[in-house]
Amino acid sequence: MKKLVISAVLALAAGSASALEVGVTGHRNYDTDLNAVGVTVSQSFKRLDLTAGFDRTTKDSKVDRWSLVGGLDLIKLGDAKVAVKAGAVHVDAKGGPSGLAGVAGLGMKLPLDKKFTATVDVLHQWGEPAVKAFDGNVVMLGVKYKF
Numbered sequence: 529m530k531k532l533v534i535s536a537v538l539a540l541a542a543g544s545a546s547a548l549e550v551g552v553t554g555h556r557n558y559d560t561d562l563n564a565v566g567v568t569v570s571q572s573f574k575r576l577d578l579t580a581g582f583d584r585t586t587k588d589s590k591v592d593r594w595s596l597v598g599g600l601d602l603i604k605l606g607d608a609k610v611a612v613k614a615g616a617v618h619v620d621a622k623g624g625p626s627g628l629a630g631v632a633g634l635g636m637k638l639p640l641d642k643k644f645t646a647t648v649d650v651l652h653q654w655g656e657p658a659v660k661a662f663d664g665n666v667v668m669l670g671v672k673y674k675f
Contacts, residue, residue, distance in 0.1 A: 559664025
């Protein structure tokens with residue numbers, strides 16, 4: 529899965545003629561009581577966004593998540609855009625189980641200026657039996673920088 533995410537990031541970077549964004553995120557899974565911080569790389573294609581990301585929990589039990597999530601813009605509210613999102617996540621608990629999970633939900637992007645954008649995503653994660661313990665509702669806050 530890591531190779532898939534890295535390949536997607538490189539393909540996005542190589543084929544980007546516009547709107548490559550790099551971001552930082554913080555998220556909270558309210559069902560597992562885990563917080564995480566991470567980085568993202570995104571590419572926009574008209575109404576479609578493709579985001580590759582990595583995040584790690586901040587508690588004693590280290591859980592890494594590698595993700596590839598697509599977003600399709602639904603509506604525009606002033607400068608903000610609301611999108612439906614879906615994708616795949618590879619969950620790797622250090623010293624524990626690892627496996628795949630799906631995510632789906634809604635996201636919002638609010639431009640702060642020409643280069644910076646604030647993001648809010650509300651996603652639900654469903655994992656295979658090995659990583660079902662990490663399933664739950666996730667709220668992510670982030671800031672992206674557009675090149």
